[in-house]
Amino acid sequence: MLSPSSSSHVITDDFIAPACNEPVEILYQDDAILLISKPSGLLSLSGKNPLNRDSVHYRLVHGQAGVTSPFPDAKLPHRLDFGTSGIMVVGLDAASSKHLNKQFQASTVKKHYVAMLEGSVADDQGKIQAAIAKDKTLFPRVKICQNTGKAAVSEYRVLERLADPARTLVRYTPLTGRTHQLRIHSYNIGHPILGCDLYTSDSSKQKADRLLLHASDLHFEHPVSGEAVHWHCPCPF
Numbered sequence: 001m002l003s004p005s006s007s008s009h010v011i012t013d014d015f016i017a018p019a020c021n022e023p024v025e026i027l028y029q030d031d032a033i034l035l036i037s038k039p040s041g042l043l044s045l046s047g048k049n050p051l052n053r054d055s056v057h058y059r060l061v062h063g064q065a066g067v068t069s070p071f072p073d074a075k076l077p078h079r080l081d082f083g084t085s086g087i088m089v090v091g092l093d094a095a096s097s098k099h100l101n102k103q104f105q106a107s108t109v110k111k112h113y114v115a116m117l118e119g120s121v122a123d124d125q126g127k128i129q130a131a132i133a134k135d136k137t138l139f140p141r142v143k144i145c146q147n148t149g150k151a152a153v154s155e156y157r158v159l160e161r162l163a164d165p166a167r168t169l170v171r172y173t174p175l176t177g178r179t180h181q182l183r184i185h186s187y188n189i190g191h192p193i194l195g196c197d198l199y200t201s202d203s204s205k206q207k208a209d210r211l212l213l214h215a216s217d218l219h220f221e222h223p224v225s226g227e228a229v230h231w232h233c234p235c236p237f
Contacts, residue, residue, distance in 0.1 A: 077104050100223055110220075114171055216234070
């Protein structure tokens with residue numbers, strides 16, 4: 001049976017990220033943008049707590065010793081959750097960052113994710129439509145709330161069904177970009193993402209040592225050339 005992992009207590013903002021020893025990998029670079037691969041277990045932006053200074057943005061701006069040089073004007077037009085790995089686009093100047101921001105705000109950027117879900121998903125493909133609202137009593141969780149939530153739509157396609165234990169590898173295409181959207185939508189259909197710490201069944205969190213969610217593909221318009229860009233970042237699990 002599914003049961004919210006934090007149903008018996010209020011979650012407070014006291015999270016301290018463990019050290020992440022994997023580097024941020026640069027997949028592509030030109031004068032306007034970077035395409036990078038974010039490791040699981042790294043914040044996209046530094047937290048308010050100084051112990052959570054390490055992040056994708058901090059590493060890009062300050063450089064990674066022996067790995068990447070500094071990009072002092074780097075901006076992140078979108079973010080990935082702490083546990084999510086995969087591709088991100090970075091703006092390297094103000095004009096490029098603004099152009100990318102507008103694309104994300106207009107929902108013209110197409111994104112694909114790969115996720116490993118608990119159990120066997122019955123349909124080969126489908127669409128999840130469930131509005132999402134902040135859960136003010138259980139930060140940082142969100143909740144499904146059709147009355148006051150913001151519209152959220154996720155399409156999925158089954159890539160593989162596995163046994164012992166039963167689990168399903170799916171390709172997600174989010175049509176909206178709500179916080180925790182794929183995590184709460186997976187939970188809502190009865191198939192939480194393995195390794196998720198917030199939206200979990202009695203056992204799904206323990207079945208993986210990381211969140212098994214990976215941003216695999218980005219489609220967008222290059223902010224300078226106007227050319228259509230598609231980049232794929234292979235899934236590590």
